[in-house]
């Protein structure tokens with residue numbers, strides 16, 4: 001099942017390290033070539049000899065310990081198709097989330113540009129710790145796949161969430177990644193994410209609560225499926241695909257339109273401000289004695305609607321020619337009431353091929369949440385509801401739906 005695949009396992013210093021011996025056997029039985037890197041602390045729980053025998057490969061521990069023409073952290077990262085860090089301690093999670101490279105394992109993760117699965121295991125108090133959770137959020141936002149720990153009796157004697165998730169789950173997730181068909185290879189996706197920033201003066205602006213998570217999940221999934229991805233975003237993020245940073249709706253419009261001719265799919269997940277300040281002061285506006293302060297706003301251009309117009313023009317200019325390249329245009333629809341009714345009106349007004357409607361009045365989905373629940377409207381009038389799931393899962397289903 002995994003013939004020809006190279007799996008790199010990173011083991012850190014937790015009691016669940018002994019379980020990874022069985023995970024290595026599972027991968028090996030499926031035909032994978034397995035290499036193992038341990039943190040020095042991992043060797044308190046499992047021996048190098050055991051791991052070497054099971055993986056039938058030399059185990060990496062200290063940086064630069066094997067003489068080679070390539071530095072170790074680069075050669076490990078180059079060879080593998082996927083990296084699985086299990087168990088991942090709070091300490092290693094913290095280092096990876098903050099770009100710290102103080103051993104071979106953390107250096108390899110930093111250089112790794114392919115899928116990474118992280119399976120944390122630790123005491124339940126450590127798992128609930130706010131800093132650990134923030135680090136987990138960072139890793140998840142960077143596109144790493146977190147296999148949440150399970151609830152039960154822990155080796156430390158406590159009972160709670162912290163046990164390494166089952167090896168079957170880690171194995172299945174690995175297979176899922178490695179078997180993922182690169183069926184978007186050769187397709188160009190342009191995706192927008194985040195709330196636009198509309199300046200009022202040199203230090204103040206208006207914006208909205210969009211975190212960019214939905215658009216980034218779409219970009220991550222499209223990239224993992226083999227697409228050539230350009231993410232146009234207001235959010236500061238590092239990804240292995242092309243990113244164009246923008247601020248205002250005007251910046252976003254120019255960036256999206258510049259990509260129009262090359263794109264097969266344009267997905268507008270960004271929350272674009274409908275209005276901008278009529279006059280932007282080039283200095284900080286002074287506070288006055290008046291109790292009120294007014295800013296006059298004017299309408300921003302509608303980027304999505306403009307794309308439909310570009311598409312209509314492109315199609316009519318090319319009539320008679322056989323191969324016309326015009327992108328599939330996907331909009332999002334953020335509503336706090338009458339979701340479907342308003343979405344139906346919006347899809348016909350904006351003219352996009354698909355409109356993804358989500359309810360932004362709910363706290364458990366939509367703005368800033370890691371989850372969403374959406375209804376996909378197609379221009380032929382049909383609809384498909386996707387129940388609440390992680391933004392990555394929703395993104396996968398949206399891409400599968402729009403891919404023709």
Ligand code: PMT
Pocket residue numbers: 193194195209210211212213214215249268269270271272273274300301302303304305330331332333334335358360366367368369
């Ligand atoms: O970023 P997250 O925190 O993950 O939150 C995700 C999200 C809620 C922002 C996302 O799922 C979403 O709904 N994005 C669209 C937000 C929005 O602007 O919706 P709208 O209904 O106001 O606009 C409809 C569509 O027109 C959108 O595709 C929007 O990008 C586009 N638009 C809007 C205004 C404008 N001037 N130009 C546009 O292109």
